[in-house]
Amino acid sequence: MLHLPARFAAIIVAFAPLFRHRTWRHAEVLLVGAILAPGKRTVTSILRICGLSRERHFVNYHRVLSRARWSGQAGARLLLGLLIHAFVPAGPVILGLDDTIERRRGKRIAAKGIYRDPVRSSDAHFVKASGLRWLSLMLLAPIPWAARTWALPFLTALAPSERSCCERGQRHKTLTDWARQMVLQVRRWLPERELVLVTDMGFAALELLAALSRRSVICVTRLRLDAALYEPAPRRRPGTAGRPRTKGTRLPKLSEVLTRTSTRWRRVTVPGWYGEGDRLIEFCSATAVWYHSGKPVVPIRWVLVRDPLGRFSPQALLCTDPTRAPLRIIGWFILRWQIEVTFQEARAHLGVETQRQWSDRAVARTTPCLFGLFSMVTLLAGQLHHQTRTAVWTDSWYRKSHPTFADTLAAVRQAIWRETGLLTSRRRHKTPKPSQALQRCLVYALCHAV
Structure with a gap:
């Protein structure tokens, strides 16, 4: 052996x-x-x-x-501790969260479902994919010998399809439910560290952002250009009857801010833009309150980004900590691309989607172990x-x-x-x-x- x-x-x-x-x-x-x-x-x-x-x-x-x-959960805690000790001994702990589909077939794969294929689909073309949906939480850490940031998976959870939960008589949990549980688990593991969560627009839900903000987790994600933004609620006067206000005056939509001639844009060069090197961009930023009827109110700082050369469409970002600088928010968000790189590397070099287990426990363990192997190889290389x-x-x-x-x-x-x-x-x-x-x-x- x-x-x-x-x-x-x-x-x-x-x-x-x-x-x-x-x-x-x-x-x-x-x-x-x-x-x-x-x-x-x-x-x-x-x-x-x-x-x-x-x-x-x-x-x-x-x-x-x-x-x-x-326990895979206990193993994830050990792995996260080793990663933080090796690569992020101080400073904020930046986490990346995203889902991916493992294409699996077979009658005994009970948790599989039919999902939108994110790779083959486009805005005008919808492609279905049959398989398992995994939600992976990764540590975005700088790797000294690679001179760049890698996304190191340490906690991966299987999100069963709604059909599978109905057949088993279980309550179906959405991706935002799984995301809230996973991030709050990391918060319990690291009560003293500053946590920053970087996600895509699929996790820009007010319930999720409010739940994580209450536990001092900073969230950075995309924001819809037509989101309903308001000024903070004015101070309540003494003796005023009724419920206190939760929001102030309605603010213009970001799509309107984008086309206004009075908008003041700041031009900067951002290093490491999605792995392509330096990129010249323009941005504007302000604070607001994101509100939707019947949902929690979340104070945010929004950052509107555009390319003066028109190489990418304008996009809006949000941060649940309004005191953060816009450039810091942009720098955090562009690290999210490393999550997609890790998914690709795990498929190309670690055999994800090639395993053949069919029992429920083996299926739920094998893929998280393979994603965790990415981090294990990185730790071993550090020695x-x-x-x-x-x-x-x-x-x-x-x-x-x-x-x-x-x-x-x-x-x-x-x-x-x-x-x-x-x-x-x-x-x-x-x-x-x-x-x-x-x-x-x-x-x-x-x-x-x-």
Whole structure:
């Protein structure tokens, strides 16, 4: 069986208390194999890459996901603690939240539903997709060796479809319900840290924003151009009868502010605009109260952004902390693009959507583990030497200055393979002969690379 290098032990052993002793031995094999396995991340492919293709009790490894008693929520808390200690020891903790669809079919996949495919659909064309909807909470942290911010998943929850909940007699929870529970759970884990949540317009709901604001969570998201904005309610005079006012005078819509000639725009250059480098933009900002009949009242700062060259449509942002500077709000929001990058990297390099579990417990555990593997690889890479983790694969037709996640994954894999003795030798200019089990691992890795 393959083993992890000693420098990785401190990170890996932190998760041992989640499992019983026998289960932990199997879980550790699954972790190492999931990092090394090419292509599909099934339990069988993990056993093959670890040299356990002739293991007679292979069912014990399946049971780690389908039957063993361990808490994914406790694992998420441990993972978040390691990430914050390594990458965000001080300052605000910036969280990114978004949902994604895992395309799965099968009669035994009970929680699947029919959703709008966000990749293939457009404003004029609607494409359906059958699968599971996952809501992932990620830590937006700067990675020193990558010279950019990565979205590191640590808590991922399955949001069953409404049809599945009706068939089981359960109350259906919307995405905003799941989002509120997940973010408030992180608030309980980090009571002393400043939390900033960055989301897309799908989570710009007054109930969600009000619930998080009461727990001192700053929310940054998109705002509709036709949202009903008001001035704050005037001070109540003593002796006034009736209920106190919740809002003041109605303010112009942001779509009107956008076309007014009297609007004062400020032109700035924003670095790192959606991974494209510096971008020249214009913005204006003010404070207001967002109100809708029958819903909570939320004080916000809105920021209207437009491109003087017309390369993107004007968009409005909101922040539930009216005291924040507009440039800080814009800088927070453009980090949200890293969430989409993580979803793509997890599918391309970690085998998301290739697993084949069908039991409810295994389905609910496997995908969060694969997303969490993205963060685990990043943590393990932080234990490598600077020269090793900053090495990039370049060609004459493709050059890059900083490593991507593919390079980071390759560096971690190299460290694990080096532990087997394949890449090192005690005698100079002599290559050791690998064992038969290791030869089978290498053959499987080379011949099943896709």
